Amino acid sequence: MRKQMWMLLCVVTVSAAMLSGCCWTQRGAALGGAAGAGIGALAGGSEAGEGALIGLAAGGLAGALIGDQFEHRDWRKQLENLQKELAASKADNEALRARIKELEEKIKEQDKEIADLKAKLKELANVKPEREKIILTLLAETHYMSGKAELTDEGKKEIDRVVRIIREKYSDQEISVRGHTDTEPIKYSGWKSNWELGSARALNVLHYLMEKHGIKGEQISASTFAYYRPAADNKTAEGKRQNRRTEIVICPTQKPTVQNLVVQKPVVQTPAAQKPAAEKPVVQKPGAKKAGVKKAK
Numbered sequence: 001m002r003k004q005m006w007m008l009l010c011v012v013t014v015s016a017a018m019l020s021g022c023c024w025t026q027r028g029a030a031l032g033g034a035a036g037a038g039i040g041a042l043a044g045g046s047e048a049g050e051g052a053l054i055g056l057a058a059g060g061l062a063g064a065l066i067g068d069q070f071e072h073r074d075w076r077k078q079l080e081n082l083q084k085e086l087a088a089s090k091a092d093n094e095a096l097r098a099r100i101k102e103l104e105e106k107i108k109e110q111d112k113e114i115a116d117l118k119a120k121l122k123e124l125a126n127v128k129p130e131r132e133k134i135i136l137t138l139l140a141e142t143h144y145m146s147g148k149a150e151l152t153d154e155g156k157k158e159i160d161r162v163v164r165i166i167r168e169k170y171s172d173q174e175i176s177v178r179g180h181t182d183t184e185p186i187k188y189s190g191w192k193s194n195w196e197l198g199s200a201r202a203l204n205v206l207h208y209l210m211e212k213h214g215i216k217g218e219q220i221s222a223s224t225f226a227y228y229r230p231a232a233d234n235k236t237a238e239g240k241r242q243n244r245r246t247e248i249v250i251c252p253t254q255k256p257t258v259q260n261l262v263v264q265k266p267v268v269q270t271p272a273a274q275k276p277a278a279e280k281p282v283v284q285k286p287g288a289k290k291a292g293v294k295k296a297k
Contacts, residue, residue: 079103132176133250136162138205140244147189149200151208159205162248163213174251175215177202179224180231182240198224201246 079100086096136158138144143155151159166175179198191197202222209215232239 076107079107131252134247135165135170135250136248138246138248139241140201140246141241143246144201149197149204151204156208156212159208159248160213163209163215166215166250170250173219173253175209175220176249176251177205177209177220177222178247178249179222180229180243180245180247181224181227182230182243183227183234184240194226195224198226198246205246205248 082096082100082103086093086100089096138151138155138158143152143158144150145152179200179202181194181198183194186193186197189197191200199222202224206220206222209220210217227234227243230239230243231245232242234240234243
């Protein structure tokens with residue numbers, strides 16, 4: 001999907017370059033692209049960057065199309081005026097005929113450009129930002145031992161089934177295993193809280209995928225949300241049943257952006273060390289005896 005978006009963005013750029021001599025087209029593409037990028041970023045949610053890219057492409061195409069249509073209208077009007085002028089002219093005006101032929105050729109080319117822009121805009125309408133896909137939900141009551149994190153045979157069979165789909169369709173994408181619980185506090189199972197229960201169930205699925213099916217460690221991760229992301233209302237028994245689950249989620253592949261934050265320690269100003277005061281030289285007066293020294297007899 002990401003390749004499609006970049007390809008279509010390139011199409012927009014090439015289209016704008018091809019129509020660089022058309023004032024209305026340039027203005028329309030620029031204004032439409034800017035507006036589309038803003039709307040796409042807002043509508044994209046967590047995929048705001050991709051939404052902006054798609055909005056930029058769609059807005060640019062739509063703007064170029066509108067600009068082409070404005071210019072097409074202007075050229076049509078010019079052509080009609082020249083045809084009237086030629087019809088009213090008594091002499092055979094070669095210059096008018098040449099100008100009419102030139103405008104007819106331009107209008108013909110622009111008809112083709114308008115058709116191409118409409119086709120590209122229709123194609124772009126089917127492109128959506130990449131989003132997460134839940135490909136398997138394991139309900140606790142059937143896929144785990146009661147009150148435990150160990151998978152049942154049925155749970156393992158479900159994972160075996162979905163691994164074939166992963167290999168066929170999502171072999172190069174990241175897998176996130178997410179444990180969820182209901183709001184009931186832990187009483188008898190020995191877990192400290194729902195956080196530990198959810199994470200243990202998710203980790204057991206992760207280990208099964210890695211050890212049984214050879215899923216690479218760099219492709220998979222495990223996490224838990226405890227009861228903070230319910231799929232249904234926790235006020236009903238059926239809602240709680242649906243919330244006690246583990247999801248295997250396919251995520252868009254994204255390269256992490258690493259930013260090293262250097263925290264500078266505050267410089268503490270210490271008072272300058274005081275040098276010991278220099279001793280004053282002792283001046284001996286003439287005839288005075290040195291202390292502690294006796295004259296030998």
